[in-house]
Amino acid sequence: MLAELGLAALWLAAALAGLQLIAGALALVSFNKGVGDGGTLAGIVRPVAVVQGLLAACALIALMGLFAQTDLSVKLVVENSHSAKPMIYKLAGTWGNHEGSMLLWVTVMGLAGGFVALVERRLPEPTMLATLAGQAFVSLGFYGFLLIASNPFARMSPVPAEGQGLNPLLQDPGLAFHPPTLYLGYVGLSIAFSFAIGALVTREVGPAFARAMRPWVLGAWVFLTLGITAGSYWAYYDLGWGGWWFWDPVENASLMPWLAATALLHSCGVLAARNALRAWTIMLGVIAFSMSMIGTFLVRSGILTSVHAFAVDPRRGSFILMLLAINIGSALVLFALRAGTVTEGERFAVTSREGALVFNNVMLSSILGIVLIGTLYPLVTEAFGQKVSVGPPYFNPMASLFFVPMVLVLMVGPLLRWRRDKLIRVRSLLLPGLVIGLAAAGLALWLGVKGLPYIGLVLAPAIAVASLMPLKGRNLRRLPLPVAGMVIAHFGVAVALFGMACDSAFSTEKLIAAHVGEVVAVGPWHVTLAGVEPVAGANWTALEAQLRVRYQDGDVFAMTPQARSFWAPQQNTTVSALHTRWNGQLYTVLGEQADGGRWQLRLWWKPFVPMIWLGGALIGLGGALALLGRLLADLKRIVVRDKIAYRRMRQGR
Amino acid sequence: MTGPEANPAEPDLRVARWAMWLPLGLFLSFVLLVVGGLLRPADHDVPSRMIGQPLPQFALRAAVPDRPGLARADLATGKPHLLNIFASWCIPCAVESPQIDALAGQGAEIDGIAIRDHSDDLAAYLARNGNPYSRIGADDVSAVQLAIGSSGVPETFVIDGKGVIRYQHIGDIRAEEIPAILAKLREAS
Amino acid sequence: MTMIKAKHQRLVLILIALAALVGAVLLAAWALRNQASYFYLPSDMAAHPSSPDREVRLGGMVERGSMHNEADGVTVRFVVTDGKARVPVRFSGIRPALFVEGSGVVAEGKSSPDGTFLADNLLAKHDERYVPRELKDMTAQQARQAVAATK
Numbered sequence: 001m002l003a004e005l006g007l008a009a010l011w012l013a014a015a016l017a018g019l020q021l022i023a024g025a026l027a028l029v030s031f032n033k034g035v036g037d038g039g040t041l042a043g044i045v046r047p048v049a050v051v052q053g054l055l056a057a058c059a060l061i062a063l064m065g066l067f068a069q070t071d072l073s074v075k076l077v078v079e080n081s082h083s084a085k086p087m088i089y090k091l092a093g094t095w096g097n098h099e100g101s102m103l104l105w106v107t108v109m110g111l112a113g114g115f116v117a118l119v120e121r122r123l124p125e126p127t128m129l130a131t132l133a134g135q136a137f138v139s140l141g142f143y144g145f146l147l148i149a150s151n152p153f154a155r156m157s158p159v160p161a162e163g164q165g166l167n168p169l170l171q172d173p174g175l176a177f178h179p180p181t182l183y184l185g186y187v188g189l190s191i192a193f194s195f196a197i198g199a200l201v202t203r204e205v206g207p208a209f210a211r212a213m214r215p216w217v218l219g220a221w222v223f224l225t226l227g228i229t230a231g232s233y234w235a236y237y238d239l240g241w242g243g244w245w246f247w248d249p250v251e252n253a254s255l256m257p258w259l260a261a262t263a264l265l266h267s268c269g270v271l272a273a274r275n276a277l278r279a280w281t282i283m284l285g286v287i288a289f290s291m292s293m294i295g296t297f298l299v300r301s302g303i304l305t306s307v308h309a310f311a312v313d314p315r316r317g318s319f320i321l322m323l324l325a326i327n328i329g330s331a332l333v334l335f336a337l338r339a340g341t342v343t344e345g346e347r348f349a350v351t352s353r354e355g356a357l358v359f360n361n362v363m364l365s366s367i368l369g370i371v372l373i374g375t376l377y378p379l380v381t382e383a384f385g386q387k388v389s390v391g392p393p394y395f396n397p398m399a400s401l402f403f404v405p406m407v408l409v410l411m412v413g414p415l416l417r418w419r420r421d422k423l424i425r426v427r428s429l430l431l432p433g434l435v436i437g438l439a440a441a442g443l444a445l446w447l448g449v450k451g452l453p454y455i456g457l458v459l460a461p462a463i464a465v466a467s468l469m470p471l472k473g474r475n476l477r478r479l480p481l482p483v484a485g486m487v488i489a490h491f492g493v494a495v496a497l498f499g500m501a502c503d504s505a506f507s508t509e510k511l512i513a514a515h516v517g518e519v520v521a522v523g524p525w526h527v528t529l530a531g532v533e534p535v536a537g538a539n540w541t542a543l544e545a546q547l548r549v550r551y552q553d554g555d556v557f558a559m560t561p562q563a564r565s566f567w568a569p570q571q572n573t574t575v576s577a578l579h580t581r582w583n584g585q586l587y588t589v590l591g592e593q594a595d596g597g598r599w600q601l602r603l604w605w606k607p608f609v610p611m612i613w614l615g616g617a618l619i620g621l622g623g624a625l626a627l628l629g630r631l632l633a634d635l636k637r638i639v640v641r642d643k644i645a646y647r648r649m650r651q652g653r
Numbered sequence: 654m655t656g657p658e659a660n661p662a663e664p665d666l667r668v669a670r671w672a673m674w675l676p677l678g679l680f681l682s683f684v685l686l687v688v689g690g691l692l693r694p695a696d697h698d699v700p701s702r703m704i705g706q707p708l709p710q711f712a713l714r715a716a717v718p719d720r721p722g723l724a725r726a727d728l729a730t731g732k733p734h735l736l737n738i739f740a741s742w743c744i745p746c747a748v749e750s751p752q753i754d755a756l757a758g759q760g761a762e763i764d765g766i767a768i769r770d771h772s773d774d775l776a777a778y779l780a781r782n783g784n785p786y787s788r789i790g791a792d793d794v795s796a797v798q799l800a801i802g803s804s805g806v807p808e809t810f811v812i813d814g815k816g817v818i819r820y821q822h823i824g825d826i827r828a829e830e831i832p833a834i835l836a837k838l839r840e841a842s
Numbered sequence: 843m844t845m846i847k848a849k850h851q852r853l854v855l856i857l858i859a860l861a862a863l864v865g866a867v868l869l870a871a872w873a874l875r876n877q878a879s880y881f882y883l884p885s886d887m888a889a890h891p892s893s894p895d896r897e898v899r900l901g902g903m904v905e906r907g908s909m910h911n912e913a914d915g916v917t918v919r920f921v922v923t924d925g926k927a928r929v930p931v932r933f934s935g936i937r938p939a940l941f942v943e944g945s946g947v948v949a950e951g952k953s954s955p956d957g958t959f960l961a962d963n964l965l966a967k968h969d970e971r972y973v974p975r976e977l978k979d980m981t982a983q984q985a986r987q988a989v990a991a992t993k
Contacts, residue, residue: 158828162748240936280855283676290680303690318691325684332677339673347851358855362862369866376683377874379690387881393897394877398869511935513915574936591936594915602936672856799942 003074006062007153010103013055013110014143017136020048024133028201031126042129046117049132052139053114056107060094063103063152067094072163075156076100082163092176095183098300098316099152104180106142108187112216113139116191119638122208123198131198138190141323149319178234181227182254186292188220189261196285197331200338205278210271213285215630217265220288222623224258229616240574240589242509242604244612247395249304252375253295256368260288263364266357274418276345276354280361286335290328291368297321304378349420356413363406370398400452407459407497410490411466429469437462449505456501464494481629489622496615502584502608513598523605525586526550532590532599541565542575545590545599549579561590585609708816711797713790716767717776723764723790729816733841735761735834736810737786738798740768741778746807749825750782756831757785761838765789768798768806809834813841881948888927892953900929900959901948909943922947922959933961 027042066074067090070083080097081090095104113135120128146152195213199205231254236244245251264284270277298304301317348354374390381388411433415426423430437458444457467490470483510522520527530546542564550556561577579586584607591600712724721727728734737753739746757763765786767775775789792798801810801818811820811834819841826834881899882892892898900922908921917934920943931949941947941964949961 160748277855279673279852280859286676294683297687301687301691303687321684321687321691328680329677329684332680336673336677340670344852358858362858365859366862366866369863370870373867373870374874376686377870379686383686383689389881389899390874390877391897394873398873401869402866511916589936591916595911595913596915598915600916600936669852669856672860675860 002062002065002069003071003153003155006059006066007151009055009058009062010143010147010153013052013059013106014140014147016048016052016055017110017139017143020045020052020136021133021140023048024129024136028126028129028133031129042125045129045132049110049117049135050114052136053107053110053112056103056110060103060107063100064091064094066153067091070163072161073155073157073159075154076152078156078160078163080163089176095180096176099146099150101179101183102142102146102150103152105183105187106139106146108184109135109139109142109190112187112191113194116194120212121638121641123212124202124204124208127198127202127204127209129198130201131194134197134201135191135194137197138194138327141327145319145323150316178227178230181223181230185220185222185224185227185261186257186289186296188216188223189257189289189292191216192220192264192285193289193331196282197334200282200334200342203338203342205271205282205342207272207275210268210281214265214268214272215627215634217261217268217288218623218627218630221258221261221265222620222627224254224261225616225620225623228254228258229613229620232616233613237576237578240576242507242587242589242602242606244503244609247374247390247392249375250299252371253298256371256375257288257292257295259364259368259371260284260291263361263368264288266360266364270354270357271345274346274348274354276348277358277361278345279339279342282339282342283335284361284365286328286331287365287368290324290331293320293324293328297324298375304375346419348418351416351423352420353413353416353418356409356416359409360406360413363402363409366402367399367406370402371395374398396452400455404455404459407463407493410493411463414467414470414486414490429472430466433462433466433469436465444505447505449501453501453505456497457505460494460498460501463497464491467491467494481632482626485622485624485626485629487622488625489619492615492618492620492622494615495611495618496613499608499611499613499615503606503612506607507609508605510603511600512603513594513596513600515596515598520601520603522586522603523607524552525603525605527586527588527601527603529599529601532593535562537564543590545588545601547577547588549586549588551581551586559586559588561588563590563592580610583607704818704821706818708812708818709797709800711790711800713766713792713797716765716770716789716791717772717779720784720786720789723766723788725816727788728764728812729814731814732762733814733819733838734812735763735838736801736812737763737765738768738806738808738810739765740770740806741774746825747778747782749807752826752828752831754783754785755828756826756834759831759835761835762787766792766797768792769794811837811841883927884922884924884929885926887929887953887959891957894953894955897950897952899948899950900931900961901946902929904941904943904947906943922949929959930957931959931961933964935963938964 023041024045027045030041063076066077067081068087070077070081070085070090072078076097076099080100081093085093094100113132116135117128117132123131192213195209195216199209228251231251232244235246235251236242264281264287267277267281267284271281297317297320300320303317374394377390378388412423412426412430415429440461441458444454449457467487470487471479474483508523510520512520514520514529516529516531518529520529526549528548528550530548532543532545535542535544542562544560544562547559547561548556549559557579559577559579562575564573564575574589574591576587576589578588584605587604587606589602591602594600708725708728710725713722715722728736735756739749753763763785765788767789770791770793772791779786790797802821807825809822809826810818811822813819820834820837822830822834877897880892881901884900884902887900902922902924905921905923905928908919910919911917912919914934916936917932918937919930919932921928922931923929931951933949933951948965949959950963950965951959951961954960
């Protein structure tokens with residue numbers, strides 16, 4: 001029953017999305033002809049958008065209910081759940097699969113669209129209609145995909161005795177919440193995309209448009225930042241290779257939308273404050289959403305091989321590609337036709353806040369290009385019969401080439417005035433950063449660091465100091481939240497960069513076959529192999545190394561890395577053990593038994609490596625603060641507007 | 654940053670118009686590239702590398718007291734066999750067991766290899782789910798399993814009368830897949 | 843600094859964007875020619891040895907009976923073959939669980955002057971479902987030879 005209800009809600013939602021698109025488009029035409037205000041058709045678009053979102057949410061809740069009861073007459077539940085699973089993983093199983101994740105996507109998109117329809121009153125009505133129609137257009141593709149190609153509510157007969165989804169590897173809090181975090185980011189970008197389409201259709205590209213779009217971009221960006229940070233830590237912890245970023249296609253797929261969203265965020269600020277970079281911001285809005293779809297496509301189609309195991313299905317890949325081609329292709333055609341006629345933005349000098357932000361945008365876009373080209377290059381050569389793989393030797397120097405100038409400008413940009421400024425004016429604010437940078441340069445040289453880590457070690461302290469300079473001379477209590485957010489996020493960049501540079505420059509690694517009782521020195525640590533014991537879990541057995549570790553002359557801690565064998569599906573994994581101190585992390589992995597009763601151990605001492613993720617979290621926090629600040633301001637404005645309307649109404653009476 | 658004053662709008666507009674179409678062009682080349690990538694044969698239809706290969710030599714001890722063990726010679730008897738890789742700790746194997754029984758009921762000769770199993774657990778499993786196997790070999794270190802190109806449980810192989818692998822079914826056999834397995838078995842004889 | 847002329851600002855921005863795009867593409871193309879790690883079968887490696895300062899991938903089957911552990915307990919030597927040529931490989935580290943004699947393997951690393959391939963990383967999947975993408979195109983003939991050679 002619940003399955004039928006869910007399916008009905010989904011069909012209704014799809015029908016309403018169609019209505020939303022048609023009504024919006026027709027109302028827009030009548031607006032353009034100048035006949036009236038679009039009439040009834042314009043009036044229904046907003047309510048339809050709200051109801052569409054609610055119906056999609058009903059469908060998602062129905063599916064979650066089916067998973068919660070483990071209704072084995074539903075195919076999706078059989079394939080992805082099991083009655084013996086803990087409830088939290090049953091619910092997470094709802095979106096842990098392809099169909100469910102698409103439903104989650106379309107639901108969040110519908111709810112977000114409904115929310116926009118309810119509260120957004122800044123934009124001129126035609127732009128709003130075009131935005132909602134655009135959103136309905138994108139949603140319709142997903143509804144079609146769900147209803148035609150991958151119905152999540154499909155029944156199964158005969159009803160099997162038990163579900164198949166007891167894969168222990170997937171019962172991991174990281175896996176349960178990591179994909180939805182990224183998805184929320186993607187959906188935020190889809191709303192930004194709809195705004196861009198709406199503005200392009202009516203040529204109303206201005207500060208109001210940027211202010212309406214900005215919270216969505218900020219929200220999406222915060223989720224993407226947190227998703228990437230968590231994903232990186234998960235790979236670091238889980239793969240047991242000691243690395244935290246592999247430039248793997250799956251990782252690149254999440255990085256590319258982030259890069260585009262970062263650029264969009266900054267150009268959005270210029271458009272909101274200064275009414276410049278108009279066509280440019282539209283273009284970035286389209287690119288950011290394209291990148292999230294391209295990322296989803298690359299991950300789900302299995303067209304590129306990855307170290308991360310992922311359920312792939314080439315047929316679904318072609319469906320996503322079709323959606324991608326329709327959505328992005330039509331947006332780009334619209335852009336090509338319209339962007340030339342969008343009127344010119346305000347002017348600015350090269351040395352100005354705008355100038356610095358343009359530089360930031362160009363550099364970010366270049367990094368995006370570098371990553372995209374590197375990710376797709378194996379496909380290009382394969383078309384010519386040559387097999388290659390592209391890894392860190394390409395990505396690291398190429399990305400740095402654009403990253404370094406970008407962060408140099410980051411040190412100056414926030415200090416500059418809008419429109420035009422002189423570097424001389426801010427020289428006293430730049431001085432501390434320069435001094436610290438030079439000191440770090442000397443220190444790192446003395447420590448014998450070379451190459452990219454050297455650049456990182458010089459830049460990180462300099463950026464850290466420079467990022468705090470916009471606070472100088474301000475009353476910290478009355479600091480606007482968006483400014484605080486910017487400072488924290490920029491400081492987070494410095495923290496993360498410091499962690500990355502320290503990891504490359506100062507990590508020490510020891511690979512050894514040790515006897516029980518042997519003491520191994522790695523960096524400042526002494527690691528004693530006290531023994532290796534067999535242990536067992538629900539569906540795995542493992543060998544567990546008992547390690548006693550001591551930092552210099554400090555206390556002794558126990559660490560227990562494992563080499564695990566799973567039964568079903570049969571699979572061997574290493575479970576690393578980590579010990580975190582304020583100044584770094586000890587990372588231990590147990591290998592196989594070697595000749596002579598020895599055990600293979602791989603040990604790393606990684607100074608300051610947790611700062612990578614701490615920095616990521618700070619960047620996310622900065623974004624969240626900025627978002628909060630913008631939302632509070634919007635709320636205040638809405639309250640004031642309502643008050644004025646109320647007074648007018650009373651006076652009118 | 655200053656340009657010629659004479660007629661500045663002309664090249665300005667032309668470059669702008671041209672540049673606006675550039676993103677679309679780049680996007681279309683991306684689509685072409687990945688369509689090419691998708692059309693090339695993908696991983697999922699690569700046939701098993703072991704198909705057409707004779708089984709390697711092996712002799713496994715009996716996994717349970719009431720059935721003999723399994724050696725290569727037992728599978729090259731002139732009659733086609735089904736070789737089922739399973740284990741008592743494997744949940745999909747239990748789900749699959751009615752289908753294995755059904756196959757045995759339709760005259761297929763079925764031998765089993767129990768992976769990393771204990772004799773007691775296995776006996777309990779067979780008592781619960783039925784025992785359609787003629788012989789069950791115990792593969793305690795997955796040696797034979799790895800040698801015949803199986804990575805997990807359950808998997809089922811069709812072996813012809815000469816001991817050559819004819820077909821590999823990965824994962825549990827569903828009820829609707831029984832006719833296909835029987836057809837493969839007939840092909841092998 | 844002079845203010846950019848209104849009529850030129852858009853042109854200037856477009857030109858900057860184009861320059862950055864073209865620059866990024868050219869740089870990427872140049873870097874990829876040097877940095878992409880190419881995939882070699884043992885017979886390719888025998889015909890055109892890769893240069894020692896270049897990261898490449900070597901894929902094939904681990905020859906049966908070729909695996910030897912060294913005294914330090916963490917280094918292993920083995921031979922990768924495709925049925926036509928044999929390349930000795932040396933690897934220090936924790937081996938992937940599915941890495942056994944007769945399995946398919948992709949070794950990442952560099953050639954050394956004496957012809958041994960020094961691997962930094964091994965990707966091992968014994969099952970044909972997980973054949974490294976690069977090995978997929980070994981023709982059926984090649985695959986049979988490789989399997990026969992590892993018997």
